[in-house]
Structure formats: structure tokens, C-alpha cells
Amino acid sequence: MYSLKVSELQERLNQQKSDDHDPWQVCCGHHLVEILSLALCKAIGNQKQTEVKADRLExxxxxxxxxxxxxxxxxxxxxxxxxxxxxNFTIARRFC
Structure with a gap:
């Protein structure tokens, strides 16, 4: 498990925001679900970790x-x- 001080994390977030990054390209969906899983256990909820594992949330x-x-x-x-x-190719035949 990684450990960052809140001030260090805030500094890194501010640096990312100040750079010319597209906010939708900062992380992939799997990473976002991992963050959501942690948040549901600690920040915005009090769920048990086993109840909100990332793979289950996905x-x-x-x-x-x-x-x-x-x-x-x-x-x-x-x-x-x-x-x-x-x-000659079909990806989403039932959709399109």
C-alpha cells in the first residue's frame, strides 16, 4: 500500500491540474474504480473492504x-x- 502525506498529494494534484492535461485522460477506468472502492471504505462511506472490492464494483x-x-x-x-x-467487419452489429 502506498502512503502519501495529504500535502504531498495535494501538491501533485495541483501540478496535474496546472499542466495542460485533459482531465478525462488522467487515469483509466480500473484506476478510478480502485479509488471509488477506497472512498467507499474510508472517505465517503464506511463499507467493509470485502463488500466494495474493485472487481465487484466493476x-x-x-x-x-x-x-x-x-x-x-x-x-x-x-x-x-x-x-x-x-x-467486411462487424463490431457492434446489434447496436448499429
């Missing part, structure tokens, strides 16, 4: 993500466009 989040949400994303539109341009 399953719950996938189950909660409806097809309609996906169809509203840029990724969905790009997949459909790619399929139209590449007729």
Missing part, C-alpha cells in the same frame, strides 16, 4: 450501464461509422 457498474447510454456516446458513433466504411 461488475456492478457494467450491469448498471444501459445500452441506451452507450448509443449516446462518441465511441458508439465512431464504431458505426467504421463499420459502414469496413463492410
Amino acid at each position: 461488475i456492478c457498474l457494467r450491469l448498471a450501464y444501459e445500452e441506451d447510454y452507450f448509443q449516446e456516446t462518441q465511441l458508439y458513433l465512431k464504431i458505426c461509422a467504421w463499420e459502414r466504411d469496413n463492410k
Whole structure:
């Protein structure tokens, strides 16, 4: 387990914010779920660690993500466009 002082963490966060980073590209989804898991145990909740393990949270989040949400994303539109341009390949046939 890593250990950072709050001041050091805040300094690192401020540095990242001041750089020209796209905030949506700072971490991947798996990392974000790990952070959520920790937060549910310590910062914004008091859940037992076994109840909110990252892999379990990922399953719950996938189950909660409806097809309609996906169809509203840029990724969905790009997949459909790619399929139209590449007729021999299918990625999301049931969606597009």
C-alpha cells in the first residue's frame, strides 16, 4: 500500500491540474474504480473492504450501464461509422 502525506498529494494534484492535461485522460477506468472502492471504505462511506472490492464494483457498474447510454456516446458513433466504411467487419452489429 502506498502512503502519501495529504500535502504531498495535494501538491501533485495541483501540478496535474496546472499542466495542460485533459482531465478525462488522467487515469483509466480500473484506476478510478480502485479509488471509488477506497472512498467507499474510508472517505465517503464506511463499507467493509470485502463488500466494495474493485472487481465487484466493476461488475456492478457494467450491469448498471444501459445500452441506451452507450448509443449516446462518441465511441458508439465512431464504431458505426467504421463499420459502414469496413463492410467486411462487424463490431457492434446489434447496436448499429
